[in-house]
Amino acid sequence: MLACGWRADEHATAALVRRGREVVLYGATAGSFDALTRKRGAFNLLVRGLRAAKAAGVAVEIALIITKRNAHEVSAMRAIAEKYATSFTEYANISPTYEGTPGPLAVQAPGWLDKSEVFRGCPAGHTFFHVDPHGFATMCKVGRENPVNLLTEGLDGLVRLPGIADAQMLRSGGCSGCRLSDTCRVCRPLARVYQAAKAPLEIYCQHGNGDDAP
Ligand code: SF4
Numbered sequence: 210m211l212a213c214g215w216r217a218d219e220h221a222t223a224a225l226v227r228r229g230r231e232v233v234l235y236g237a238t239a240g241s242f243d244a245l246t247r248k249r250g251a252f253n254l255l256v257r258g259l260r261a262a263k264a265a266g267v268a269v270e271i272a273l274i275i276t277k278r279n280a281h282e283v284s285a286m287r288a289i290a291e292k293y294a295t296s297f298t299e300y301a302n303i304s305p306t307y308e309g310t311p312g313p314l315a316v317q318a319p320g321w322l323d324k325s326e327v328f329r330g331c332p333a334g335h336t337f338f339h340v341d342p343h344g345f346a347t348m349c350k351v352g353r354e355n356p357v358n359l360l361t362e363g364l365d366g367l368v369r370l371p372g373i374a375d376a377q378m379l380r381s382g383g384c385s386g387c388r389l390s391d392t393c394r395v396c397r398p399l400a401r402v403y404q405a406a407k408a409p410l411e412i413y414c415q416h417g418n419g420d421d422a423p
Contacts, residue, residue: 231270232259232294237285241278245316259293271297280318302413304399305406306351314408322412327392334374338367348374352398389415 232255236242242252262269271294273286283299290297301321303313333339334348341347345356348370355373357366378397380390383404387393395403395413403413410417 233272236279237282268295273299275301275321276316277318311406334370352377
């Protein structure tokens with residue numbers, strides 16, 4: 210479970226104890242954190258929640274989101290994570306996931322983008338899935354084609370998800386015939402949202418890094 214952590218007061222902490230929880234850190238100061246989340250006071254609420262969780266012995270994981278606004282605070286963000294979390298992971302690659310607009314791409318911190326890891330497959334739609342607030346289940350929050358309406362189909366509809374997921378993983382559309390697909394850094398659903406947002410190739414695609422040179 211991934212959460213903002215802004216409501217993790219003493220009462221919410223009791224619930225946290227019963228569930229593993231990953232909290233998102235958008236900065237090490239109120240200035241950067243509140244600006245990115247567009248919520249005044251969010252940073253102070255998060256720190257209060259982390260203190261409460263630590264006092265209650267909750268094993269919290271922290272996801273550090275590195276952006277243009279907070280890249281200068283990464284050391285301080287790591288210090289917060291080391292103080293309050295049992296483990297933390299850093300994320301700098303931000304995709305235009307939900308609305309499909311290029312807005313999220315503009316907040317990425319260029320020097321922090323990770324292009325090192327080759328995509329080796331993903332069990333989305335097989336061992337986990339995503340459900341939106343309207344009850345539509347998809348393989349994950351990126352690959353949202355052919356959603357299963359849980360309200361009309363019930364849980365039985367989930368048996369269709371593996372096939373729906375596999376179909377979305379095919380290197381079709383803008384990736385058709387790519388001879389670099391075996392060493393691609395992104396899954397096909399992620400490539401699709403980047404392509405739909407007209408993201409610069411160098412952000413996600415080997416063709417933008419000169420890797421297709423003869
Ligand atoms: S390298 Fe680019 S074109 Fe090729 S599969 Fe990956 S995203 Fe698609």
